Amino acid sequence: MENSPSSMFIIRDMETMRVISDPIRAQIFEALLNQPQTVRQVAEKLGLSASKLYYHFNLLEKFGFILVQETRQVGNLIEKIYSVTSTAIEVDPTLFSFPSGEHDEQLLSIVRDTIDATREDLLRSLQARLYALEQGEPPKPRRVVLNRLRSHLSDEQAARLLAKIQELLSEFEQSDEKEGQGNQSYALMIAFYPSFYYPAENRAGRPEE
Template identity: 35%
Template sequence: MSKSAKQAEPSPPEPADQMIIRDLETVKVLTDPLRLEILELMRQPITVKAVARSLKMPPTKLYYHIGQMEAHGLIRVVATRVVSGIIEKQYQVTARHYSIDRKLLGVDKNNHHSLTQILHNVLDGVSADIQKGLESGLIRVGDEHPVHQRLVLGRTLVRITPQQAQEFIEKINQLLKQFSEDPSEEAQPYSFLIAFHPHSQAKVMEGDDG
């Protein structure tokens, strides 16, 4: 008898285009830097062992994180097979994009600490990923390198109307959707971080204009 045998299962459902996170506990699970890396790897069906190989860590250190992600609906089992008498599972994200319900981002005495932690986790995860890319040579710094290898990093302030702000966000969402649909076999993952918000001095600046 073969050591490996696939169970007959229907084709797994495709991930939803978007999942809106509506509770802080799920947000905390989602924004953990390691879990963000796992989610990126699980955009396609993958086993825990394969994730561990990619992250260069033992699978035993991933089971808790994957259990939390599955319990909060961020990932799901999409296929199983029996290998040497042991059931091996393949996981995949439940959505291609995750958004946080804007109601959770309001700052009050109940969730101020949670919001601060969310911001730290997101920024720490991006920082760690950039550092890894620089150390491995995957990310290059300097205009002499091709655009697809460069780190693009910056911050700027713009003065626009509320209508222009709405148009800007709509165009960003359209671009993200356009480039995430039907990726070719040559496609590589790129990290995209956006923080678009009224500047903390917006009211002061508006008052100065008057």
Template identity: 35%
Template structure:
């Protein structure tokens, strides 16, 4: 039986090269899918990942190798299938963070900006891909729409003029909510599904933001 190796609680990115590696939307999806499988006590092969991220396996090998090279995923086990070695992957850590020093000494302003923007683009692109799949499913499959009626997909954008103290307090509560979501797991024996949670909380520069309020429920009422 395939077994998962011990997983570290945190992986800290300390160099720009590794940051650029995870700033690719497809690689982020790969990490997410492997991590979710690991939470269920499962490993993932390239073939399985190809189905989950809707990408031919032949186009995943390079990305898998890059993630393995930088220590973001690792081979937990291998099997011989039809005379071919099949590798089974797991993540090396439950969470990924970025060392703040990476954006200070020894890094040019342009490099820092490029790295941050690339990571932002990657995160939003991955979220967009998930949302596109959601919309297509709920708009074309009545059974799916009914099943998720009570947990409607939500897109919300808000701007509020608040003090720095209020912002710090809100940020603290938001981080606590994110931790709660990250540590959740379905009760044993109960049907479970993957839910996504993308958070962007930030100061807005400029007195006239493009949109001050947007609230959209994706799942139709009927």
């Protein structure tokens, strides 16, 4: 029986946020976005052992990110085919509206995990591409952008830029095509935030490096 994923999964608690922030689980979810797959199929794409992924699949299923779309008999075993329950994930803004100091460590962990997932995906992609070239696959145009910039903006400028970023994200999401037919999977991560430093005259409470 085929299940059509909904358009949006809303994260409303920190525990659910921690589940999808894990680098491996984030990559599993992304791998299943294009089409339903088994644990072994996803493991092959990620270059990992299938035995290492069962725990992560179970957690993603428990928290509602994925589900078993169908099962099939493979020899003496029943193989599960998983699909996502939603095509996009959004965090409820009220999740981060807690008093200063509350859940600080959880937030730091989520930020680290998100950056780690991007780093691992980028490095794996570069290594897989190099391997493909070594195997004789023809080269393709480079379409990789990696940059970090800092600018001083007024509130009005920041608001306009944020609107453009949100428009770009929407276009990127809506442009998604199914895997196959020569389509290449692309990943996009954007971090736009006000950058602060501790005042030189008041460093009390600054966390240790």
